[in-house]
Amino acid sequence: MxxxxxxxxxxxxxxxxxxxxxxxxxxxxxxxxxxxxxxxAPLPTGKATAAMVLGILGLLLVPIILPIIALCLGISARRMADRGEGGGRGQATAGMVMGIIGCAFAALGFTVATIQAIGGV
Structure with missing residues (x-):
């Protein structure tokens, strides 16, 4: 009605x-x-994911070569994320940090090995 x-x-x-x-x-x-x-949010790029994975593997398996690659990929992926060309800034930062830590452990290992080699002669 x-x-x-x-x-x-x-x-x-x-x-x-x-x-x-x-x-x-x-x-x-x-x-x-x-x-x-x-x-x-933009999806992470392959570089960011690779940096994080190589940083983890560099700390666990190959502490000489992989941390350097992780550090380089992390820097590149973070710059891409800052320019807005992709996401994964957190993964890139994690790869950079683990790459730095892995490089520091490798340098410390070389230093200790060198000291032991010189002192053991």
């Missing part, structure tokens, strides 16, 4: 049960443009 004002509730200003006021989206309605994040 509609009254003279044209509203379906019978009295002016009332609405049918379950009806939403104008401007409020109901179920299944899409949010307006500009709501939330447009595309999500």
């Amino acid at each position: 509609t009254d003279q004002s044209g509203s379906a509730g019978g009295a002016a200003g009332t609405q049918a049960p379950g009806a939403y006021p104008e401007g409020v989206p109901g179920y299944g309605a899409q949010p307006p443009n500009g709501y939330g994040y447009p595309g999500g």
Whole structure:
């Protein structure tokens, strides 16, 4: 039933049960443009992932060559992430840090081996 004002509730200003006021989206309605994040965070690049993996392997398996590669890849991937060419800034930083630690351990190992070789003669 509609009254003279044209509203379906019978009295002016009332609405049918379950009806939403104008401007409020109901179920299944899409949010307006500009709501939330447009595309999500950019995905990590292969360089960032490789830097992190090589940094981990450099600490565990090959502490001479892999940390240097991890450090170089980490620096490159972090610069790419800073320019907005890809994501994975955290992975690149992790690869850089583990590369630095691996290089420090390798240098310490060479120093200890050299001291032992000189003192053992």
